[in-house]
Amino acid sequence: MHNLPQAQEVFLGLQLILDKRQRLVAYELLFRSGELNAAHFLDNTQATAQVINYAFSHLDIGEALAGYECFINVGKALLMSDAIEILSQQRVTLELLETVVVDLPLIERCRELKEIGFDLALDDYVNDSSFDPLLDVVDIVKIDITQQDWPSTLGIVNKLRNYPVRLLAEKVESHEQYLQCAEAGFDLFQGYYFARPHLVIGRRNLPNQAIMLKLLGLILTDAPDQEIEQALKQDAGLSLKLLRLVNSVSMGLKTKISTFNQSIKIVGRRQMQRWLQLLLYTPQQDEVSYSPLLRLAAKRGKLMESLAQKCKESDRDFHDRAFMTGILSLLDALLDRPLMEVIDLINPAEDIADALLNKSGNLGGLLSLAEMTEQGQFDHAGDVLESLGLAVQDLMGAEVDALRWSNSITTEMAQ
Structure with a gap:
């Protein structure tokens, strides 16, 4: 019998990730605890592992993804545990939260996970030099474009061009932001911009x-x-x-x-x-x-x-x-x-x-x-x-x- 951990309210969010041609290439799975209607990240390693296991084993979300890559947020404790390896046969990108503390054991563990088939992404990179040792290891770096002004975002992009990573722009909420990010060199895009009307004065129906x-x-x-x-x-x-x-x-x-x-x-x-x-x-x-x-x-x-x-x-x-x-x-x-x-x-x-x-x-x-x-x-x-x-x-x-x-x-x- 598969149940959600301790009958806890756990919500599943599914966000689309698009490429420069605005084609679907992946989904991000967002697990949220909804206790008392104050949804937040699950912060218990065991509970998170149980929810992931429930989604993939009971609900068979891996099959529902139909071959598309899926991104899953992981903290350091879950990343270091054997429990995460249950997903090694899926097309999964492990997304390292910005709260992780980077040290040698973490870097070695990332290399191990890559060897058994995982891709890795670094979440919410803000040019913090303590994360730089991971830039030669991860495959994708995510940048929340709302966390700093645009010149600062461009500075981060220019720095990351020296590393073998793809860049993903988060919180892209308008067509204009998408164009701006694409021109700056981002490869992937996450946000609600494609589902909003691009209103142009005087536009006529085709x-x-x-x-x-x-x-x-x-x-x-x-x-x-x-x-x-x-x-x-x-x-x-x-x-x-x-x-x-x-x-x-x-x-x-x-x-x-x-x-x-x-x-x-x-x-x-x-x-x-x-x-x-x-x-x-x-x-x-x-x-x-x-x-x-x-x-x-x-x-x-x-x-x-x-x-x-x-x-x-x-x-x-x-x-x-x-x-x-x-x-x-x-x-x-x-x-x-x-x-x-x-x-x-x-x-x-x-x-x-x-x-x-x-x-x-x-x-x-x-x-x-x-x-x-x-x-x-x-x-x-x-x-x-x-x-x-x-x-x-x-x-x-x-x-x-x-x-x-x-x-x-x-x-x-x-x-």
């Missing part, structure tokens, strides 16, 4: 965006199949992606699906609407499997649906609205328009609109939980879970299931 909005409106108003099919025909690329997806997930069928109406009869209207919602996030270029916005939208929708099924087991319509709320919640970033403007255009149901704009109602609570898991901020998660009749383990299990599903579906969509 033709495919107008079709996207029309399709969403038709889906939300439960329009006849013929109207949806006619709208799809206005974007040949979108139509082709939809048929590819339906055929790939319907393997085993004797007849290849070649029309929208045929696909509705085979897989059902409800499922087809879900594919359409996700397809709105597919990039025009052939890098669907790397698209962070698509992956985040898929994960958010599935997480909210899974939790909705726990809240109201027999209310299938509520499950569907939860999924749709998760998908719609990133449309402002997709379309680079204010969320209020997007909602006016697509006119969703009132409870969905209230959840998107005000985080109100049950759907708003589910959306808040989804955003907390993405940002690793769980200060009020306990209250939200209680209001929805959910437990911490419900959230953790739903997260891993949503991660598994989002990685699977984006792989299907890329084929």
